Amino acid sequence: MSSTANRTLDIRQLYDLLRAHFGHQNWWPADTPFETAIGAILTQNTAWSNVEKAIANLKQANVLDCSSMLKLPTGKLEELIRPSGFFRQKTERLQLFCRHLAKHHGGELENLMTQDTDSARKELLSLRGIGPETADSILLYGGGHASFVVDAYTRRLLDRLGLLPGKGSYEEMRNLFMRLLPPEPELFNEYHALIVSHCKEICRKRKPTCDSCPLMANCPSREAFST
Ligand code: SF4
The missing domain is CATH 1.10.1670.10 (Helix-hairpin-Helix base-excision DNA repair enzymes (C-terminal))
Structure with a gap:
Protein backbone atom coordinates (compact mmCIF):
# COMPACT_ATOMS: atom_id res chain seq x y z
CA MET A 1 0.00 0.00 0.00
CA TRP A 27 -32.74 -0.74 -2.34
CA TRP A 28 -34.23 -4.10 -1.50
CA PRO A 29 -37.77 -3.49 -2.54
CA ALA A 30 -39.97 -6.26 -1.18
CA ASP A 31 -43.71 -6.42 -0.73
CA THR A 32 -43.63 -7.59 2.90
CA PRO A 33 -41.15 -8.01 5.79
CA PHE A 34 -41.62 -11.78 5.46
CA GLU A 35 -40.59 -11.66 1.81
CA THR A 36 -37.53 -9.66 2.83
CA ALA A 37 -36.57 -12.30 5.38
CA ILE A 38 -37.04 -15.12 2.89
CA GLY A 39 -34.89 -13.20 0.40
CA ALA A 40 -32.19 -12.73 3.04
CA ILE A 41 -32.05 -16.49 3.65
CA LEU A 42 -32.17 -17.39 -0.04
CA THR A 43 -29.40 -14.98 -1.01
CA GLN A 44 -26.78 -16.87 0.97
CA ASN A 45 -24.04 -17.98 -1.46
CA THR A 46 -25.84 -16.89 -4.60
CA ALA A 47 -26.49 -13.87 -6.79
CA TRP A 48 -29.60 -11.80 -6.17
CA SER A 49 -30.86 -12.50 -9.69
CA ASN A 50 -31.25 -16.16 -8.71
CA VAL A 51 -33.13 -15.21 -5.57
CA GLU A 52 -35.54 -13.12 -7.64
CA LYS A 53 -36.46 -16.20 -9.68
CA ALA A 54 -37.11 -18.21 -6.52
CA ILE A 55 -39.18 -15.39 -4.98
CA ALA A 56 -41.18 -15.11 -8.21
CA ASN A 57 -41.92 -18.85 -8.01
CA LEU A 58 -43.06 -18.53 -4.39
CA LYS A 59 -45.31 -15.61 -5.29
CA GLN A 60 -46.78 -17.40 -8.26
CA ALA A 61 -47.58 -20.39 -6.04
CA ASN A 62 -49.09 -17.97 -3.51
CA VAL A 63 -47.04 -19.34 -0.61
CA LEU A 64 -45.06 -16.29 0.44
CA ASP A 65 -46.36 -16.28 4.00
CA CYS A 66 -45.45 -18.31 7.02
CA SER A 67 -48.46 -20.63 7.30
CA SER A 68 -48.65 -21.36 3.54
CA MET A 69 -44.97 -22.14 3.42
CA LEU A 70 -45.27 -24.54 6.35
CA LYS A 71 -48.12 -26.38 4.64
CA LEU A 72 -46.04 -26.98 1.50
CA PRO A 73 -44.57 -30.46 1.08
CA THR A 74 -40.78 -30.30 1.35
CA GLY A 75 -40.29 -31.47 -2.23
CA LYS A 76 -42.55 -28.73 -3.56
CA LEU A 77 -40.72 -26.01 -1.61
CA GLU A 78 -37.41 -27.38 -2.88
CA GLU A 79 -38.69 -27.19 -6.42
CA LEU A 80 -39.88 -23.59 -6.04
CA ILE A 81 -36.64 -22.28 -4.57
CA ARG A 82 -34.32 -24.40 -6.71
CA PRO A 83 -33.11 -21.37 -8.75
CA SER A 84 -31.47 -19.94 -5.61
CA GLY A 85 -29.04 -22.87 -5.35
CA PHE A 86 -28.31 -25.09 -2.31
CA PHE A 87 -32.06 -25.63 -2.43
CA ARG A 88 -32.23 -28.57 0.00
CA GLN A 89 -30.26 -26.77 2.67
CA LYS A 90 -32.19 -23.56 2.11
CA THR A 91 -35.53 -25.38 2.24
CA GLU A 92 -34.52 -26.73 5.64
CA ARG A 93 -33.56 -23.23 6.78
CA LEU A 94 -36.82 -21.72 5.55
CA GLN A 95 -38.84 -24.40 7.28
CA LEU A 96 -36.91 -23.91 10.53
CA PHE A 97 -37.41 -20.16 10.33
CA CYS A 98 -41.15 -20.52 9.65
CA ARG A 99 -41.63 -23.11 12.38
CA HIS A 100 -39.94 -20.76 14.84
CA LEU A 101 -42.13 -17.85 13.76
CA ALA A 102 -45.27 -19.99 14.02
CA LYS A 103 -44.36 -21.36 17.43
CA HIS A 104 -43.17 -18.15 19.12
CA HIS A 105 -44.67 -15.24 17.18
CA GLY A 106 -47.99 -16.36 15.74
CA GLY A 107 -46.38 -16.74 12.31
CA GLU A 108 -45.73 -13.01 12.06
CA LEU A 109 -42.22 -11.64 11.62
CA GLU A 110 -43.54 -8.27 12.77
CA ASN A 111 -44.13 -9.75 16.25
CA LEU A 112 -40.52 -10.87 16.53
CA MET A 113 -39.45 -7.40 15.46
CA THR A 114 -41.33 -5.67 18.30
CA GLN A 115 -38.38 -6.52 20.57
CA ASP A 116 -35.39 -4.22 20.96
CA THR A 117 -32.69 -4.68 18.34
CA ASP A 118 -30.28 -6.68 20.50
CA SER A 119 -32.96 -9.13 21.66
CA ALA A 120 -34.37 -9.64 18.15
CA ARG A 121 -30.84 -10.11 16.77
CA LYS A 122 -29.97 -12.65 19.47
CA GLU A 123 -33.12 -14.60 18.69
CA LEU A 124 -32.45 -14.65 14.95
CA LEU A 125 -28.84 -15.71 15.50
CA SER A 126 -30.02 -18.63 17.63
CA LEU A 127 -31.68 -20.18 14.57
CA ARG A 128 -29.64 -22.66 12.56
CA GLY A 129 -28.62 -21.25 9.21
CA ILE A 130 -29.01 -17.61 10.19
CA GLY A 131 -25.63 -15.92 10.55
CA PRO A 132 -24.91 -12.28 11.34
CA GLU A 133 -25.25 -10.96 7.79
CA THR A 134 -28.61 -12.67 7.29
CA ALA A 135 -29.83 -11.61 10.75
CA ASP A 136 -28.84 -8.00 10.18
CA SER A 137 -30.48 -7.97 6.74
CA ILE A 138 -33.72 -9.27 8.25
CA LEU A 139 -33.51 -6.74 11.09
CA LEU A 140 -32.75 -3.76 8.88
CA TYR A 141 -34.79 -4.45 5.78
CA GLY A 142 -37.58 -6.56 7.27
CA GLY A 143 -37.88 -4.96 10.68
CA GLY A 144 -36.68 -1.39 10.31
CA HIS A 145 -34.09 -1.89 13.05
CA ALA A 146 -30.86 0.10 13.00
CA SER A 147 -28.60 -2.91 12.57
CA PHE A 148 -25.80 -2.37 10.08
S1 SF4 B 1 -11.62 2.71 -3.16
FE1 SF4 B 1 -11.23 1.07 -4.64
S2 SF4 B 1 -11.61 1.98 -6.66
FE2 SF4 B 1 -11.41 3.65 -5.17
S3 SF4 B 1 -9.24 4.25 -5.33
FE3 SF4 B 1 -9.43 2.75 -3.64
S4 SF4 B 1 -9.01 0.74 -4.58
FE4 SF4 B 1 -9.42 2.21 -6.24
Whole structure:
Protein backbone atom coordinates (compact mmCIF):
# COMPACT_ATOMS: atom_id res chain seq x y z
CA MET A 1 0.00 0.00 0.00
CA SER A 2 1.14 3.53 -0.66
CA SER A 3 1.42 6.21 2.03
CA THR A 4 0.58 9.02 -0.40
CA ALA A 5 -3.15 9.16 0.20
CA ASN A 6 -4.05 12.65 1.41
CA ARG A 7 -5.82 11.54 4.55
CA THR A 8 -7.82 8.68 5.90
CA LEU A 9 -11.57 9.00 5.58
CA ASP A 10 -13.86 8.59 8.52
CA ILE A 11 -17.05 6.60 8.24
CA ARG A 12 -19.28 9.64 7.87
CA GLN A 13 -17.08 11.23 5.20
CA LEU A 14 -17.07 7.95 3.33
CA TYR A 15 -20.86 8.00 3.29
CA ASP A 16 -20.99 11.60 2.10
CA LEU A 17 -18.61 10.95 -0.80
CA LEU A 18 -20.44 7.82 -1.93
CA ARG A 19 -23.84 9.53 -1.62
CA ALA A 20 -22.66 12.53 -3.62
CA HIS A 21 -21.30 10.28 -6.36
CA PHE A 22 -24.02 7.64 -6.65
CA GLY A 23 -27.10 9.54 -5.43
CA HIS A 24 -30.00 8.03 -3.54
CA GLN A 25 -30.29 4.25 -3.74
CA ASN A 26 -33.67 2.62 -3.64
CA TRP A 27 -32.74 -0.74 -2.34
CA TRP A 28 -34.23 -4.10 -1.50
CA PRO A 29 -37.77 -3.49 -2.54
CA ALA A 30 -39.97 -6.26 -1.18
CA ASP A 31 -43.71 -6.42 -0.73
CA THR A 32 -43.63 -7.59 2.90
CA PRO A 33 -41.15 -8.01 5.79
CA PHE A 34 -41.62 -11.78 5.46
CA GLU A 35 -40.59 -11.66 1.81
CA THR A 36 -37.53 -9.66 2.83
CA ALA A 37 -36.57 -12.30 5.38
CA ILE A 38 -37.04 -15.12 2.89
CA GLY A 39 -34.89 -13.20 0.40
CA ALA A 40 -32.19 -12.73 3.04
CA ILE A 41 -32.05 -16.49 3.65
CA LEU A 42 -32.17 -17.39 -0.04
CA THR A 43 -29.40 -14.98 -1.01
CA GLN A 44 -26.78 -16.87 0.97
CA ASN A 45 -24.04 -17.98 -1.46
CA THR A 46 -25.84 -16.89 -4.60
CA ALA A 47 -26.49 -13.87 -6.79
CA TRP A 48 -29.60 -11.80 -6.17
CA SER A 49 -30.86 -12.50 -9.69
CA ASN A 50 -31.25 -16.16 -8.71
CA VAL A 51 -33.13 -15.21 -5.57
CA GLU A 52 -35.54 -13.12 -7.64
CA LYS A 53 -36.46 -16.20 -9.68
CA ALA A 54 -37.11 -18.21 -6.52
CA ILE A 55 -39.18 -15.39 -4.98
CA ALA A 56 -41.18 -15.11 -8.21
CA ASN A 57 -41.92 -18.85 -8.01
CA LEU A 58 -43.06 -18.53 -4.39
CA LYS A 59 -45.31 -15.61 -5.29
CA GLN A 60 -46.78 -17.40 -8.26
CA ALA A 61 -47.58 -20.39 -6.04
CA ASN A 62 -49.09 -17.97 -3.51
CA VAL A 63 -47.04 -19.34 -0.61
CA LEU A 64 -45.06 -16.29 0.44
CA ASP A 65 -46.36 -16.28 4.00
CA CYS A 66 -45.45 -18.31 7.02
CA SER A 67 -48.46 -20.63 7.30
CA SER A 68 -48.65 -21.36 3.54
CA MET A 69 -44.97 -22.14 3.42
CA LEU A 70 -45.27 -24.54 6.35
CA LYS A 71 -48.12 -26.38 4.64
CA LEU A 72 -46.04 -26.98 1.50
CA PRO A 73 -44.57 -30.46 1.08
CA THR A 74 -40.78 -30.30 1.35
CA GLY A 75 -40.29 -31.47 -2.23
CA LYS A 76 -42.55 -28.73 -3.56
CA LEU A 77 -40.72 -26.01 -1.61
CA GLU A 78 -37.41 -27.38 -2.88
CA GLU A 79 -38.69 -27.19 -6.42
CA LEU A 80 -39.88 -23.59 -6.04
CA ILE A 81 -36.64 -22.28 -4.57
CA ARG A 82 -34.32 -24.40 -6.71
CA PRO A 83 -33.11 -21.37 -8.75
CA SER A 84 -31.47 -19.94 -5.61
CA GLY A 85 -29.04 -22.87 -5.35
CA PHE A 86 -28.31 -25.09 -2.31
CA PHE A 87 -32.06 -25.63 -2.43
CA ARG A 88 -32.23 -28.57 0.00
CA GLN A 89 -30.26 -26.77 2.67
CA LYS A 90 -32.19 -23.56 2.11
CA THR A 91 -35.53 -25.38 2.24
CA GLU A 92 -34.52 -26.73 5.64
CA ARG A 93 -33.56 -23.23 6.78
CA LEU A 94 -36.82 -21.72 5.55
CA GLN A 95 -38.84 -24.40 7.28
CA LEU A 96 -36.91 -23.91 10.53
CA PHE A 97 -37.41 -20.16 10.33
CA CYS A 98 -41.15 -20.52 9.65
CA ARG A 99 -41.63 -23.11 12.38
CA HIS A 100 -39.94 -20.76 14.84
CA LEU A 101 -42.13 -17.85 13.76
CA ALA A 102 -45.27 -19.99 14.02
CA LYS A 103 -44.36 -21.36 17.43
CA HIS A 104 -43.17 -18.15 19.12
CA HIS A 105 -44.67 -15.24 17.18
CA GLY A 106 -47.99 -16.36 15.74
CA GLY A 107 -46.38 -16.74 12.31
CA GLU A 108 -45.73 -13.01 12.06
CA LEU A 109 -42.22 -11.64 11.62
CA GLU A 110 -43.54 -8.27 12.77
CA ASN A 111 -44.13 -9.75 16.25
CA LEU A 112 -40.52 -10.87 16.53
CA MET A 113 -39.45 -7.40 15.46
CA THR A 114 -41.33 -5.67 18.30
CA GLN A 115 -38.38 -6.52 20.57
CA ASP A 116 -35.39 -4.22 20.96
CA THR A 117 -32.69 -4.68 18.34
CA ASP A 118 -30.28 -6.68 20.50
CA SER A 119 -32.96 -9.13 21.66
CA ALA A 120 -34.37 -9.64 18.15
CA ARG A 121 -30.84 -10.11 16.77
CA LYS A 122 -29.97 -12.65 19.47
CA GLU A 123 -33.12 -14.60 18.69
CA LEU A 124 -32.45 -14.65 14.95
CA LEU A 125 -28.84 -15.71 15.50
CA SER A 126 -30.02 -18.63 17.63
CA LEU A 127 -31.68 -20.18 14.57
CA ARG A 128 -29.64 -22.66 12.56
CA GLY A 129 -28.62 -21.25 9.21
CA ILE A 130 -29.01 -17.61 10.19
CA GLY A 131 -25.63 -15.92 10.55
CA PRO A 132 -24.91 -12.28 11.34
CA GLU A 133 -25.25 -10.96 7.79
CA THR A 134 -28.61 -12.67 7.29
CA ALA A 135 -29.83 -11.61 10.75
CA ASP A 136 -28.84 -8.00 10.18
CA SER A 137 -30.48 -7.97 6.74
CA ILE A 138 -33.72 -9.27 8.25
CA LEU A 139 -33.51 -6.74 11.09
CA LEU A 140 -32.75 -3.76 8.88
CA TYR A 141 -34.79 -4.45 5.78
CA GLY A 142 -37.58 -6.56 7.27
CA GLY A 143 -37.88 -4.96 10.68
CA GLY A 144 -36.68 -1.39 10.31
CA HIS A 145 -34.09 -1.89 13.05
CA ALA A 146 -30.86 0.10 13.00
CA SER A 147 -28.60 -2.91 12.57
CA PHE A 148 -25.80 -2.37 10.08
CA VAL A 149 -25.34 -5.07 7.42
CA VAL A 150 -21.78 -6.08 6.60
CA ASP A 151 -20.97 -8.16 3.55
CA ALA A 152 -18.00 -9.07 1.36
CA TYR A 153 -18.24 -5.71 -0.42
CA THR A 154 -17.97 -3.88 2.89
CA ARG A 155 -14.89 -5.85 3.87
CA ARG A 156 -13.21 -5.22 0.52
CA LEU A 157 -13.84 -1.48 0.66
CA LEU A 158 -12.76 -1.07 4.29
CA ASP A 159 -9.65 -3.11 3.60
CA ARG A 160 -8.66 -1.08 0.54
CA LEU A 161 -9.31 2.20 2.33
CA GLY A 162 -7.21 1.11 5.32
CA LEU A 163 -10.26 1.25 7.61
CA LEU A 164 -10.58 -2.42 8.50
CA PRO A 165 -10.89 -2.56 12.30
CA GLY A 166 -8.99 -5.09 14.46
CA LYS A 167 -8.92 -8.51 12.87
CA GLY A 168 -11.72 -7.53 10.55
CA SER A 169 -14.28 -9.85 12.11
CA TYR A 170 -17.93 -9.38 11.19
CA GLU A 171 -18.74 -7.87 14.59
CA GLU A 172 -15.76 -5.51 14.50
CA MET A 173 -16.79 -4.19 11.10
CA ARG A 174 -20.43 -3.84 12.16
CA ASN A 175 -19.44 -2.05 15.37
CA LEU A 176 -17.37 0.43 13.42
CA PHE A 177 -20.53 1.64 11.67
CA MET A 178 -22.79 1.20 14.69
CA ARG A 179 -20.50 3.26 16.91
CA LEU A 180 -19.92 6.15 14.54
CA LEU A 181 -23.32 6.60 12.91
CA PRO A 182 -26.63 7.74 14.37
CA PRO A 183 -28.94 4.72 14.77
CA GLU A 184 -31.12 5.47 11.75
CA PRO A 185 -32.38 2.52 9.69
CA GLU A 186 -32.78 4.66 6.55
CA LEU A 187 -29.16 5.77 6.83
CA PHE A 188 -27.92 2.20 7.35
CA ASN A 189 -29.98 1.00 4.39
CA GLU A 190 -28.69 3.75 2.13
CA TYR A 191 -25.09 3.32 3.27
CA HIS A 192 -24.99 -0.39 2.61
CA ALA A 193 -26.61 0.08 -0.79
CA LEU A 194 -23.99 2.70 -1.66
CA ILE A 195 -21.16 0.35 -0.70
CA VAL A 196 -22.66 -2.35 -2.92
CA SER A 197 -23.02 0.04 -5.86
CA HIS A 198 -19.48 1.30 -5.42
CA CYS A 199 -17.96 -2.16 -5.22
CA LYS A 200 -19.95 -3.47 -8.18
CA GLU A 201 -19.29 -0.50 -10.44
CA ILE A 202 -15.90 0.91 -9.44
CA CYS A 203 -14.05 -0.84 -6.62
CA ARG A 204 -14.40 -4.22 -8.27
CA LYS A 205 -12.63 -7.28 -6.98
CA ARG A 206 -10.39 -7.40 -10.02
CA LYS A 207 -9.31 -4.30 -11.90
CA PRO A 208 -11.02 -1.56 -9.87
CA THR A 209 -11.35 1.63 -11.89
CA CYS A 210 -9.52 3.90 -9.47
CA ASP A 211 -9.28 6.75 -11.97
CA SER A 212 -13.04 7.26 -11.78
CA CYS A 213 -13.33 6.64 -8.04
CA PRO A 214 -14.74 9.36 -5.79
CA LEU A 215 -12.55 8.03 -2.95
CA MET A 216 -9.30 8.10 -4.89
CA ALA A 217 -7.79 11.06 -3.02
CA ASN A 218 -8.20 9.24 0.26
CA CYS A 219 -7.38 5.68 -0.73
CA PRO A 220 -4.03 4.16 0.20
CA SER A 221 -4.61 1.29 -2.25
CA ARG A 222 -5.07 3.26 -5.44
CA GLU A 223 -1.44 3.02 -6.56
CA ALA A 224 -1.46 -0.74 -6.18
CA PHE A 225 -4.07 -0.84 -8.94
CA SER A 226 -2.67 1.84 -11.23
CA THR A 227 -1.38 0.56 -14.54
S1 SF4 B 1 -11.61 1.98 -6.66
FE1 SF4 B 1 -9.42 2.21 -6.24
S2 SF4 B 1 -9.24 4.25 -5.33
FE2 SF4 B 1 -11.41 3.65 -5.17
S3 SF4 B 1 -11.62 2.71 -3.16
FE3 SF4 B 1 -11.23 1.07 -4.64
S4 SF4 B 1 -9.01 0.74 -4.58
FE4 SF4 B 1 -9.43 2.75 -3.64
